[in-house]
Each structure stands twice: as structure tokens, then as C-alpha cells.
Amino acid sequence: MTKNTTSYPKDKIKILLLENISDTAVERFKAAGYSQVTRLTKALGEDDLIKEVKQAHILGIRSKSNITENVLQHATRLQAIGAFCIGTNQINLNAATRAGVAVFNAPYSNTRSVAELVIGAAIMLIRRIPDKNLAAHSGGWNKDASGSYELRGKTLGIIGYGNIGTQVSVLAEAMGLKVMYYDVLTKLPLGNAVACKSLKDLLSKADIVSLHVPEDSGTANLINKSVLRQFKKGAILINYARGTVVDLDALAEAIRSGDLGGAAIDVFPVEPEKNGDIFQSPLQGLPNVLLTPHIGGSTLEAQENIGVDVSAKLLSFLETGVSYGSLTVPGLNLPVLAGAHRILHIHNNVPGVLGQINTMLSKNNINVVGQYLATNEQIGYVVLDVDKQLSRAAEKLLREVRDTIKVRTLY
Numbered sequence: 001m002t003k004n005t006t007s008y009p010k011d012k013i014k015i016l017l018l019e020n021i022s023d024t025a026v027e028r029f030k031a032a033g034y035s036q037v038t039r040l041t042k043a044l045g046e047d048d049l050i051k052e053v054k055q056a057h058i059l060g061i062r063s064k065s066n067i068t069e070n071v072l073q074h075a076t077r078l079q080a081i082g083a084f085c086i087g088t089n090q091i092n093l094n095a096a097t098r099a100g101v102a103v104f105n106a107p108y109s110n111t112r113s114v115a116e117l118v119i120g121a122a123i124m125l126i127r128r129i130p131d132k133n134l135a136a137h138s139g140g141w142n143k144d145a146s147g148s149y150e151l152r153g154k155t156l157g158i159i160g161y162g163n164i165g166t167q168v169s170v171l172a173e174a175m176g177l178k179v180m181y182y183d184v185l186t187k188l189p190l191g192n193a194v195a196c197k198s199l200k201d202l203l204s205k206a207d208i209v210s211l212h213v214p215e216d217s218g219t220a221n222l223i224n225k226s227v228l229r230q231f232k233k234g235a236i237l238i239n240y241a242r243g244t245v246v247d248l249d250a251l252a253e254a255i256r257s258g259d260l261g262g263a264a265i266d267v268f269p270v271e272p273e274k275n276g277d278i279f280q281s282p283l284q285g286l287p288n289v290l291l292t293p294h295i296g297g298s299t300l301e302a303q304e305n306i307g308v309d310v311s312a313k314l315l316s317f318l319e320t321g322v323s324y325g326s327l328t329v330p331g332l333n334l335p336v337l338a339g340a341h342r343i344l345h346i347h348n349n350v351p352g353v354l355g356q357i358n359t360m361l362s363k364n365n366i367n368v369v370g371q372y373l374a375t376n377e378q379i380g381y382v383v384l385d386v387d388k389q390l391s392r393a394a395e396k397l398l399r400e401v402r403d404t405i406k407v408r409t410l411y
Contacts, residue, residue, distance in 0.1 A: 011035050013318070014077075016052055017060035019043050021084050024307030025060060032315055042274055050074045058314055060084055061091075063294070064273065069095035079408070080317050080326075082310040086110065086297065087242070089215045093328055097378045100346035100405035102329040104313040108163055109305035110297030114240050115167035117296055119175065121264035122208050123151060125236045128262070128288050147261075152176030157206025159199065159222075160213035160241065161187040168210055169193045180206060184218070203230040208238065215242035225250035234261040240296040243267040252282040255289065262288030266296045321383045321410055323374075330374035330381045340369050341391035342410040345382040348403035349375050357382060360397045366390045379405065 010033040017025060020041040029037050043064035044052060053059055053075045060082040061067065067081060072095045081091060083105040096103050124130060127148045135142040156172045158165045158181040169179050169190050179193040182202045189195055196202040203209065209231065213219045223237065223246040231237070237260060239246050246265070254260040265283060271294060272279050283289050297306075316322040317329075321344050324333040329346065336342075347353045354373060361368060361384075370385030386394045391409060398407045 013057045014038070014055050015058040015060070016040075016056040018065050019062040019084075021060050021062065022303045022307030024304045025082075025084065025311040028308065028311040028315065032319075046071060053078065058082070058318065060310070060314075063087060063090055065090060067091040067096070072096060072099050072101065075099075075101070079406075080104065080314050082314045084303075084306050084310050087215065088327055089242075094378075097328040097376070098405075100329065100379060102317050102323055102326040104310055104317070104325055105327065106306040106309045109309045110299070110302035111163050111167050113299040113302040114164050114296040115171055117266075118164075118168050118210050118238055118240055118264075119171050121238050121240075121290055122156070122172075122210075122236065124290060125238075125262040125264060125288055126151060126154070126208065130262070130288050130290055150176075154178070154207040155180060155205055157181070157196075157202040157209045158193075159183075159202065159209065159211050161193075161195075162212060164240075165210075165212035166190050168212065177208075199227070200230050203227070203235075204232060206232060206235060208236045210238040211241040211245055213241050213245060215244055219245050221245070221247050223247065223251070225253070228254045228259065231260060233259065236260070236262045236264075238264045240264075240266045243269045243271065248282050252286060255283070255286050262290075264290040264292070266292045267294055319410065323381060328379075330376045330379065332372050332374045332381060332383060334372055334383055335370075337370050337385045339388065340385040341388050341394075343384045343386060343391065343395055343398060344406070344408045344410065345384065345398050345401070345404065346406040347380050347382070347401065348405065349378055349380045350403050353380060353401060353403055354382065356401050357384075357398065360401065361386075361394060364390075364393060364397060366394045366397070 013034055015029055015034055015037045017039045026037055026039055046068060049071050053071060055077060057077050057079050059078060062085050069092050078101050080102040086105060086107055088103060088105050091103055093103060132142050153176060155178040158168055161181040161183040172179050173191040180196050180202050181193055182196045182199050228250055251263060255263060268281060281291060283291060313325050320334060320336055321342060322334050323329040324331045367387040368384055372383040374381050395407060395409050
């Protein structure tokens with residue numbers, strides 16, 4: 001970090017990390033001088049989370065911890081949340097924005113891990129390895145080429161051409177696959193990939209369909225009974241995206257009827273809370289189906305990369321006010337000015353707040369040597385570098401500004 005001091009003693013800043021977040025993150029916080037780092041191996045229910053987060057300044061989670069508006073209302077000291085994963089649907093982002101809590105995630109860090117597993121699953125399924133593996137473990141010897149194919153020359157249909165979808169596209173081309181993709185946004189193709197004008201067009205031509213879409217109202221049950229009828233006969237479905245995207249009962253029916261040739265599913269609408277809990281799915285016991293426990297991005301490399309990425313963003317926000325990459329606080333990428341104190345001011349985005357700030361500081365002869373502003377629909381974020389001798393007076397004045405949400409002196 002460019003700054004190693006904060007106005008608030010580092011040994012008093014409390015960092016809470018849940019869900020067995022990588023040791024890399026813990027090490028980076030401690031190396032930066034933060035000694036009060038609590039790391040728990042599991043997610044917490046709302047009541048327990050409220051108890052634990054009351055004193056926390058920084059919270060780190062993965063996909064199982066639900067950060068509700070109720071949790072945020074009790075987290076009065078919380079400055080930022082780090083989602084040590086890609087998705088942030090487990091966090092009430094609107095409530096976090098209103099509370100002035102910065103939320104950071106790691107949208108790229110496990111891309112390669114997921115993409116590699118998608119290609120691996122495609123190879124396993126197109127060769128019908130799950131069935132042959134089960135037979136061999138049961139003492140059977142099923143040496144038969146029937147229904148087994150090479151990937152080369154087949155068509156992969158990618159639904160959602162974002163970070164992971166494009167990485168899958170590149171790997172697939174290297175394997176000799178033809179690549180088609182469909183996305184609700186216009187995306188430029190990589191390599192030999194060809195954009196499809198409609199989902200139906202893609203499904204009718206693809207031998208393998210891989211899903212890489214977010215979880216939102218537009219993707220809920222995207223692959224349902226009627227859509228499954230549009231698939232090419234014997235096609236394979238791979239879902240390493242979100243559990244709510246596929247109607248699993250309809251998928252099970254399509255596999256039993258032979259309309260689909262197989263599936264690899266890593267994410268589910270309802271997942272066990274922890275290792276050892278019972279897992280149930282309508283896909284269990286079906287032929288040529290790979291079921292995995294939400295491990296698409298679970299490699300040691302990915303977890304280390306995520307630990308580095310998210311902890312760096314949290315430390316940068318905590319120590320310099322840089323909010324670039326935040327999903328809630330407007331993004332600012334800031335220089336560090338020597339010889340000044342830095343104050344952060346987060347406020348409701350209503351007319352006149354910046355004018356009021358400047359007027360109050362000017363009337364009190366407080367010299368501003370640097371000022372930065374960014375806004376979104378809900379809040380505004382002002383960073384002020386002020387004369388050292390006047391920083392305490394400036395902070396006091398800023399707290400009196402109407403529509404203020406948070407004020408914090410960094411250094």
C-alpha cells in the first residue's frame with residue numbers, strides 16, 4: 001500500500017472473515033499491520049452474523065453468507081464488505097449502498113478454473129465417461145465406443161459471453177470445437193466464435209451448451225421444459241453458472257427420455273449449508289450426469305488469486321479511500337497527496353451537498369488541496385485532502401452537512 005498509517009489505530013480495526021477464506025487474505029491484512037483478524041470456517045445465520053458484525057470494520061464472505069438489510073442496520077462500524085468470489089447476489093447491494101458500505105468482489109480471479117472444468121466436463125460427457133466409470137467401480141467392463149465422440153468438430157453453444165464465457169470460448173477453439181454464443185448484450189467474438197441472434201438458434205445447433213449467466217429475474221428458470229425442447233437431440237448441458245437458471249425436474253425428464261445426452265451441474269437452487277449435510281437432486285442416479293458440489297472456481301490457485309484481489313481492494317479503500325471496483329460506493333481512483341489529511345464523505349445523492357461542503361469549509365478558512373467526487377443514483381462520494389492543521393475542524397463540519405451518511409478521516 002502507498003500509505004501505512006490511518007487516523008484510527010490499526011490494532012483497533014476489526015476484520016471478520018467467514019467461510020474459510022484463503023490464508024492469503026489473512027496474511028495480507030496482518031502484513032499491512034492489522035492484528036485483529038478473526039477467521040471463521042463457516043457461514044453464519046442472520047442472528048449470529050448480527051452479533052459478530054456489530055464491531056467489525058471490514059467483513060469478508062463467500063457465497064453462503066447472506067448480508068441482509070437487517071444485518072447492515074446492525075453493522076454500524078462497517079466500512080466495506082469483500083465478497084471473495086464472483087457473485088454478489090448474497091449481499092443486499094441496495095441496502096449496502098444506502099449505508100455507504102463499499103462492496104468489492106473478484107470478477108476475474110477464478111475464471112480460468114471454471115473454464116477448465118467446463119472443458120473437462122464436456123470431454124467426460126461426450127465420451128460417456130460417468131457411466132463407464134460407475135460400471136468399472138461396480139466390477140463391470142464396458143469397453144464400447146457406441147455413443148462416444150471426440151470434441152473436435154462439434155459445436156459448443158455458450159450462453160452468456162462474459163468473463164468466463166469468453167475464456168471457455170478460447171479453450172474450446174484450441175480443442176477444435178466450433179463455437180457459437182448468445183448474449184443479451186452485443187459482444188465482440190473471440191477467435192472463431194460466432195454470435196447467434198437468438199437463444200433458439202443456438203440451442204438448435206449446439207452439441208454442447210454451457211451456461212455462463214448471472215442470477216437475476218431474467219435468468220430464473222431460463223432453461224425450462226419448453227426451452228429444453230429446443231435443444232438438439234442428444235445434446236449435453238453444462239451449468240457452472242447459477243443454480244436458479246435450470247429447472248432440474250424438467251432437465252431430469254429430458255435426460256430420462258433421451259432427448260438430452262447428458263449434463264454436468266455444479267450449482268443448485270438449494271445447496272447444503274456445509275460439508276456433510278444431506279444433498280438431494282432429481283438428477284441423482286441418471287445416466288451420463290456429472291454432479292459436483294459448487295466447486296467450479298474451487299482450486300487452490302483461484303482461491304489464492306481471490307484472496308489477493310479482494311484483500312488488496314479492501315486495504316486500498318481502508319487506507320487511501322480508493323473505491324475503484326466497488327459495486328456500491330461510486331468508483332474513484334485516487335492519488336495520495338503528501339502533507340495533507342484525507343477525509344471521506346459519503347452522502348445521499350441530492351442537489352446541493354457539494355456546494356454546502358465547499359461553502360462550510362470556505363467560511364471556516366479551511367484550505368482544500370485536493371477534492372474528488374463521484375456519484376451514482378443513490379449516493380455521492382467526496383474525498384477531500386485538507387490542510388493538516390485544520391483536518392479535525394473539517395471533519396466536524398462535514399458531519400454537520402445534511403444528507404451525510406458516513407464521514408471518515410483516513411490519514
